[in-house]
Amino acid sequence: MSSLSHSGSESVIMSSPSHTVSATVSVPEGQVALVLLREGDSSFYLRIPLSIINSLCLKPRKYLLFLGWCILGSEGVLALEHDGFAINTEEDLDDQGIYHYVPTRPLDLVHVVDLEVIKTWTSMLSETSWTCDSFRNKLLERDVRCLWTGLVNYGAGLHIIPYKRGSEWFRLIVENRPKYGEDVTTLKDIDDIRNGIYANHFIREAFDFRRIAILKTPNHILNPEDIPPGHDRDVYADVSYPASGRYTLQWLEAPDPSQEILTLVPNNRDATFKNNTEKPCEKPKPSDLLLQYNYGAAAVKRWGHGTEVLKNHTSPPRPSMPIHPPIRPSKSFTAGAGTGESEGQAAWDEDDVVLFFWANTQAARERRLKKVEENTQRMEQWRRGVHQDSV
Template identity: 55%
Template sequence: MSTIVVPAGHVALVLLEVGNSSFYLEIPIAKINSLCLKPRKYLLYIGSCVLGVDGILARVRDDVEINTDGGLDDQGIYYYVVAEDIDLASAIDPDVIKARTHSGTPSEPGTGGDSFRHGLDERDFLCLWTGLPPQYAEGIHILPHHLGSNWFRVIIDNRPCLDREDVKTLNDVDDIRNGFLANRFIHTEFELWQVAILKTPNHILTTDDVPPRHNRDLAEDVDYPPDGTRFTLQWLVDAPAVVTALQIVPNNNDAAFKKRTRKPKPSALLLHYNYGAAAVKHWGKGIDVLRKRVKPPRPSIPVAAPAPGPSKGSASKTGAAHGRSRARAGAGHARPTAEAGMSVEPEGEAEWDEDDVMLFFWANTPAARERLRQQDEENTQRMERWREGVPQGSV
């Protein structure tokens, strides 16, 4: 029996149940209707973004799939049911899945080097959603630059390519598929997950499922993608009144790229991940359900060597980088198990944020568990070969 109480004007999308407790998204119906013309399909899309696997939409857990062309019931409860169960007792090594610091301010403009910005200039040319010239546009990473390419690749390896996107060569956090040009205001709102980019068509939504794009005059050198693909900027919260009144960054505004460019567009996989994180950030409820089942991944984060002079306390802060939330660094290297859970900060139980939730689910997909099995098998074989080569007897 569900214990979820949904406020008027909202729906609940249940993603995980443990006993009578649930981890779910509580979403305003009006917000859903402003972002998608097929609200049930939108719930299906959000579920796939957070869990990282395909599923169906049902009104009762383990019940039949409902038609996704219908509307939503006020205070209704919907369930995202995955075809393959997510194993909560298994996860990849947290040392390779989590390496993040938080500062609460947007990343510095230009972070990522000249090659990253140069590639974006060749593909985007202007702010994709406002047309502001290059001097007012900043290179923005979809997944934060300071996390590095190893963490970046872990996300990709543990995420099924539901859109059949080729991500084999997506190895560098400074790949332009992990970024776009936008003005400083959009940069700030994107870093805070106030806005997100919806790429259509995708594995669930078509371009016609999204409201018509906001009309704007395009510069002579840019145009919408000729294949009809849409990269739609959407407000997941109510935009500030002045922004709405002046149409500074309107809702459902599509990206316009430089004409006749062959540079690859932003990655659908990364945009879906970011969209799911934004949904958890604003609408997530019952995250304690996850915390009780398994600890969030907290690998150590490399800290810069202390410079002469400052105290230990000051030196310990030199490794902090710009991010999306409060400052913190993880610790612990133990492999997670069903009994012990994942390693946590030594000072006590850590809080979970939207990154922890996303990484937790994506690390427990069938693809991620198979990757862990293969890694363990390779490590075992490597150890056996090493033992065979070691001379026996006393030293």
């Protein structure tokens, strides 16, 4: 982790002199820190401007709780210590405050997904398919027009989980997260309509760079009334706001107020969908689970620091060079100001971080144990069959 400033205007957690790895969490004025994982003197955390939090949620502490839940994939509480008790989430945040997301069940971080192998495989995919007419047309049948601007032209189909990640990555996301009542049994392909939204090109670009994210409420943490009002525009006759909840477009990195994009897409604007799409026979709306994943990944990209603590759990080690050379260059993002990557070791991006946590949830462990048990039973049946044939 790169060195951080320790001026008197910052709240800090200092590492012990007996340790060589710094776990300093620095919090400048006007910001707060959310520690998601702390081991010894190492911390993985978010550092977020209070102005951004207050613009996105009317209950700032609940918003931190929501971020922890999205990123770690496990239920927990908000506390003032990494092993502390829950605090009241109805109150405001303290400037330069350091908060901790404490999972209800302790994390058992055994790295079971070889992220780099999956990334190497998906890097050989063709260019991103947001230009694909078939995907765009499928989304237009459901959405009719851009969900947030009402425009039909100058739009594209965007993928909630980036297309470049591929269906293998996509299935790992779906399989390893508690579903909270959502039926995702048939959610297997990255081009599924539930992984897509029709949106204006300006929105798609900001979404791809994770400057904006889509907050679906209600969810396990936040209710629709916890978010600033978003029904602030006249809508076309063929669309309406859904009765099942809000799909709120939020700026995690606010653009310059002078930019026209804010006039077209103001913060906290709610989506509209084609009329009568609440019927079971209609095309399904974007998946809650996938939106939660994307929101967590966007938060990591915008505000994440200290990913090196996560790599202490990687086993087997990630390869320093791709197994197969990629057909086209792939982008990588290092969360936070610096992660102390050694030369030849690939940087973790925000998708790596969130899948790393989701692959170690209680639901993921239970799923793996079930598969091991099923494989054991199949092997036993095979052995019995071989023994009978040999008699």
